[in-house]
Amino acid sequence: MLRFLTQRRGRDKLDMTDWISFGVLGFGVLLMLGPVMWLVISSFKTEAALQEYPPRLLPLAPQFVEVEGFETALQRFQVIAGEHEGRELAQVRRIGLNAQMIDPQNPDEQLNVHINDREPVRAVQVETQNYTGLFTRFNFLLYFWNSTFITVVATVLTVLFNSMAAFALAKYRFKGRTSVFLLIIATLMIPPTVTLVPLFLVVSQMGLINSPWAVIWPAIATPTGVFLLRQYMLSIPDDLLDAARMDNASEWRVYWKIVLPLSAPALAVLIIFSVMWRWNEFLWPLIVLNRSEVFTLQLALNSFQGELQTAWSSLLAMTVLTLLPITLGFAFLQKFITQGIAQSGVK
Amino acid sequence: MAEVELRDIVKKYGEVQVIHGVDLTIEDGTFCVFVGPSGCGKSTLLRMIAGLEEISGGDLIIGGERVNDQRAAERGLAMVFQTYALYPHMSVRQNLAFGLENIRMPKAEIADRVNEAARMLKLEPYLDRKPRALSGGQRQRVAIGRAVVREPKVFLFDEPLSNLDAELRVSMRGEIAALHRRIGNTMIYVTHDQVEAMTMADKIVVLRDGRIEQAGAPIELYNRPANTFVAGFIGSPRMNFLPCKVTARDAQGVSLADAQGRQLRAAVDGRTVAEGDSVELGIRPEHMHPDPDGYPVEIENVEQLGGESYLYAQTQTGVALTAHLSGQTSLARGGQAHLAIRPEYAHVFRKDGVALPRLRLGELENGTSS
Numbered sequence: 001m002l003r004f005l006t007q008r009r010g011r012d013k014l015d016m017t018d019w020i021s022f023g024v025l026g027f028g029v030l031l032m033l034g035p036v037m038w039l040v041i042s043s044f045k046t047e048a049a050l051q052e053y054p055p056r057l058l059p060l061a062p063q064f065v066e067v068e069g070f071e072t073a074l075q076r077f078q079v080i081a082g083e084h085e086g087r088e089l090a091q092v093r094r095i096g097l098n099a100q101m102i103d104p105q106n107p108d109e110q111l112n113v114h115i116n117d118r119e120p121v122r123a124v125q126v127e128t129q130n131y132t133g134l135f136t137r138f139n140f141l142l143y144f145w146n147s148t149f150i151t152v153v154a155t156v157l158t159v160l161f162n163s164m165a166a167f168a169l170a171k172y173r174f175k176g177r178t179s180v181f182l183l184i185i186a187t188l189m190i191p192p193t194v195t196l197v198p199l200f201l202v203v204s205q206m207g208l209i210n211s212p213w214a215v216i217w218p219a220i221a222t223p224t225g226v227f228l229l230r231q232y233m234l235s236i237p238d239d240l241l242d243a244a245r246m247d248n249a250s251e252w253r254v255y256w257k258i259v260l261p262l263s264a265p266a267l268a269v270l271i272i273f274s275v276m277w278r279w280n281e282f283l284w285p286l287i288v289l290n291r292s293e294v295f296t297l298q299l300a301l302n303s304f305q306g307e308l309q310t311a312w313s314s315l316l317a318m319t320v321l322t323l324l325p326i327t328l329g330f331a332f333l334q335k336f337i338t339q340g341i342a343q344s345g346v347k
Numbered sequence: 348m349a350e351v352e353l354r355d356i357v358k359k360y361g362e363v364q365v366i367h368g369v370d371l372t373i374e375d376g377t378f379c380v381f382v383g384p385s386g387c388g389k390s391t392l393l394r395m396i397a398g399l400e401e402i403s404g405g406d407l408i409i410g411g412e413r414v415n416d417q418r419a420a421e422r423g424l425a426m427v428f429q430t431y432a433l434y435p436h437m438s439v440r441q442n443l444a445f446g447l448e449n450i451r452m453p454k455a456e457i458a459d460r461v462n463e464a465a466r467m468l469k470l471e472p473y474l475d476r477k478p479r480a481l482s483g484g485q486r487q488r489v490a491i492g493r494a495v496v497r498e499p500k501v502f503l504f505d506e507p508l509s510n511l512d513a514e515l516r517v518s519m520r521g522e523i524a525a526l527h528r529r530i531g532n533t534m535i536y537v538t539h540d541q542v543e544a545m546t547m548a549d550k551i552v553v554l555r556d557g558r559i560e561q562a563g564a565p566i567e568l569y570n571r572p573a574n575t576f577v578a579g580f581i582g583s584p585r586m587n588f589l590p591c592k593v594t595a596r597d598a599q600g601v602s603l604a605d606a607q608g609r610q611l612r613a614a615v616d617g618r619t620v621a622e623g624d625s626v627e628l629g630i631r632p633e634h635m636h637p638d639p640d641g642y643p644v645e646i647e648n649v650e651q652l653g654g655e656s657y658l659y660a661q662t663q664t665g666v667a668l669t670a671h672l673s674g675q676t677s678l679a680r681g682g683q684a685h686l687a688i689r690p691e692y693a694h695v696f697r698k699d700g701v702a703l704p705r706l707r708l709g710e711l712e713n714g715t716s717s
Contacts, residue, residue, distance in 0.1 A: 237430060242394075246398075
């Protein structure tokens with residue numbers, strides 16, 4: 001891995017093309033990975049550090065100190081100029097351009113410091129409470145389960161139904177095959193927002209509102225999936241199916257034992273797509289899931305964002321947790337896509 | 348173990364008819380080869396027997412039972428495909444066992460049969476490999492093994508050797524023939540290679556454009572081709588044809604004159620032709636040899652293979668002739684030669700292509716059988 005990453009054109013020193021390619025690639029990494037890294041780092045910041053302006057990269061939290069005679073903890077400042085330069089004081093209140101400060105060791109003496117003459121004391125502070133709070137204060141596991149259930153069930157059904165349709169369209173000759181296929185493809189041209197209202201009416205008539213099935217059923221028949229799988233299945237030689245038929249296999253077994261395993265690379269692609277679609281879906285669940293106990297993660301994230309106040313620390317932590325499964329899934333399934341297994345064995 | 352009988356079998360794709368009423372009986376235990384040029388319908392016929400293509404008309408009878416409406420699996424046949432059609436995601440063992448698992452055979456019996464077939468086909472070291480890790484010949488053997496384990500009534504082979512190189516083809520040919528001797532099942536084998544047909548078959552069926560041109564034992568087809576097509580197709584290099592006119596004829600033979608009036612004799616029953624009819628005289632390359640009294644030709648090319656030589660020549664009227672000479676020859680390109688055409692070796696075909704019955708078989712004269 002390291003050898004691959006440090007490959008270069010110049011033998012002893014860096015060639016011009018090395019500089020350019022490393023530069024472009026580095027910029028790409030920064031562009032793609034930067035926001036995600038910032039999100040992850042920020043999810044470990046305290047609420048106070050998040051509110052700070054200008055924002056800092058590292059989770060540096062302003063420090064507070066308990067001083068006798070004050071109900072709340074006071075923020076600590078380092079004085080960097082003026083009369084009290086070099087001292088560390090705690091701020092009591094701010095009045096205009098001046099801050100009223102005290103020495104925590106000597107709380108009776110009040111000092112006036114210009115606000116530009118002081119700087120907050122910061123320390124690295126990893127706030128794991130952002131994460132633990134999700135499990136204690138919010139019902140993260142419930143939302144996670146809701147999302148997982150919808151994603152897994154919808155993906156399994158998507159793969160099953162789409163591959164059956166694709167098998168029929170790719171390997172059986174029947175009247176109207178082309179028109180059925182074109183009809184399926186044609187639905188790609190209809191934007192989902194157009195079908196939103198009719199779909200809602202159907203789903204609500206079926207009494208599925210506030211049930212995960214309201215998200216699952218409308219999602220499983222995807223023209224993209226049928227198209228993708230059909231095109232792949234066309235490349236499976238007919239001889240294989242004929243051989244299986246000669247081998248006493250029923251049509252179902254031909255599909256299940258021959259066509260499906262040989263379509264694995266295409267299925268992996270569809271699985272990745274389906275998981276991403278279902279996991280990240282927002283608009284449709286927002287419409288059909290109204291009670292918080294059936295919320296998916298995306299809806300729960302949305303509910304952190306109130307009209308007046310947004311719980312950024314929880315929001316960020318939950319976003320990270322929401323991203324994780326998809327990222328891991330990708331890393332795992334990527335191997336399957338590159339495995340072309342259908343071509344070998346025949347001829 | 349079964350006899351296969353085709354009665355007026357017809358295949359139509361919409362309006363297009365590709366098989367025109369084939370009648371054929373393949374006796375139990377016969378190694379039958381369908382041979383013909385590409386597009387003659389031999390593979391279609393095989394797939395109809397297999398049950399992979401619908402039969403548009405006629406009856407297919409296997410083992411005394413009409414099977415037209417049975418599914419491929421129910422007919423009790425096994426097929427070896429040209430592309431082998433091994434399941435690429437299964438190991439050799441799974442490939443062999445798949446057909447048996449489908450009929451819910453007990454696991455122990457499956458294992459027995461797979462091992463037996465693997466032993467017979469020398470596949471034991473490869474049982475746990477995937478097909479992509481096998482060579483062409485090994486894949487071919489797995490494909491045959493997959494047919495063998497099912498113990499079918501009839502084996503069907505669809506050009507099984509066409510993907511192999513020449514050397515492997517010869518050895519696989521021997522293996523398939525040996526397999527047939529050992530298990531004795533009826534086998535139907537499709538090929539476009541007449542050498543394969545001649546070497547393996549008990550019975551050859553020559554097809555052209557969806558019709559049977561001739562069916563019979565290989566030597567029978569070689570000695571008594573029914574028409575010009577079969578005469579040209581069976582035998583390599585192909586038979587030479589000389590256009591001639593009949594000058595005299597009776598039941599004992601025919602006298603012919605070629606375009607230049609040169610006289611030739613053929614020992615065939617001439618009762619179905621009249622004097623003055625245009626006919627074609629057929630003579631196989633291996634039945635011509637240089638002779639001072641022979642037919643004069645100009646030599647265009649000579650191929651010396653060491654053990655044998657081929658002479659490519661032209662008559663004075665521009666008809667190409669090929670002659671096979673055993674051993675080596677001093678004849679050279681551009682020279683003249685005289686080739687003997689002996690009456691007992693000659694075939695005569697009427698204008699409609701049908702052969703006149705031969706009277707004496709020249710092959711038997713210097714042969715060992717009576």
